[in-house]
Amino acid sequence: MTYAPRLFLIILGLSVFLSGCLIEKAPAPISSARSRPVALGFGMHVTANAKDNPIDPPERFDGYHSGLDYEVTASELDQEIPISAICSGSVLYSGFAEGYGGVLTQRCVINKESVTVIYGHLDPDGLAPEGNVLAAGDRLGKLAAARSFWSDQNRKHLHLGIHRGEDSDMRGYVQAPMELEEFIDPAVVLSRGARGREVSVYRVPEAKK
Numbered sequence: 001m002t003y004a005p006r007l008f009l010i011i012l013g014l015s016v017f018l019s020g021c022l023i024e025k026a027p028a029p030i031s032s033a034r035s036r037p038v039a040l041g042f043g044m045h046v047t048a049n050a051k052d053n054p055i056d057p058p059e060r061f062d063g064y065h066s067g068l069d070y071e072v073t074a075s076e077l078d079q080e081i082p083i084s085a086i087c088s089g090s091v092l093y094s095g096f097a098e099g100y101g102g103v104l105t106q107r108c109v110i111n112k113e114s115v116t117v118i119y120g121h122l123d124p125d126g127l128a129p130e131g132n133v134l135a136a137g138d139r140l141g142k143l144a145a146a147r148s149f150w151s152d153q154n155r156k157h158l159h160l161g162i163h164r165g166e167d168s169d170m171r172g173y174v175q176a177p178m179e180l181e182e183f184i185d186p187a188v189v190l191s192r193g194a195r196g197r198e199v200s201v202y203r204v205p206e207a208k209k
């Protein structure tokens with residue numbers, strides 16, 4: 001190989017390496033993210049049938065999961081779990097939505113792409129109002145209690161979704177794998193310690209009576 005092409009390859013390799021380092025990585029939306037169990041990741045196909053779902057017992061949804069779910073520990077069931085923004089941008093929607101209970105969506109630009117971030121299953125108390133401009137890391141609310149109106153009768157957990165573009169599309173599941181392309185896997189965007197601890201099964205803790 002002559003000198004010029006070799007130099008070209010070195011420069012190309014170096015620029016790919018540098019751009020990889022320079023891509024911004026989002027902070028975690030929840031505390032203890034590094035050790036927090038994540039059983040239901042992006043793109044996973046589930047049904048309401050226990051054998052087709054890593055959540056035990058499963059929720060009622062069918063389809064391809066378009067986000068990443070952060071779970072809680074048994075001791076967190078009666079604790080306040082704050083949720084914070086993973087990026088900087090304004091609150092597009094803040095209120096109730098079918099399937100989530102309390103939900104907040106936020107407009108952001110992540111790695112030069114306009115996206116709408118979905119934070120699902122939130123308590124209305126202290127939820128950031130529409131139009132509020134949040135910086136990455138700012139508190140936006142807290143998780144709703146398990147099996148309550150504001151978790152839409154779901155377990156206590158955070159659904160984090162990232163939809164491409166500026167439309168309000170809050171789907172937590174899609175029915176065809178191709179539709180997943182309208183969403184971004186949060187694990188790709190989050191910093192290394194923010195993606196949770198992957199587990200194959202998550203047993204939902206029961207509230208003390």
Ligand SMILES: [Zn+2]
Binds near residue numbers: 067158
């Ligand atoms: Zn989810």
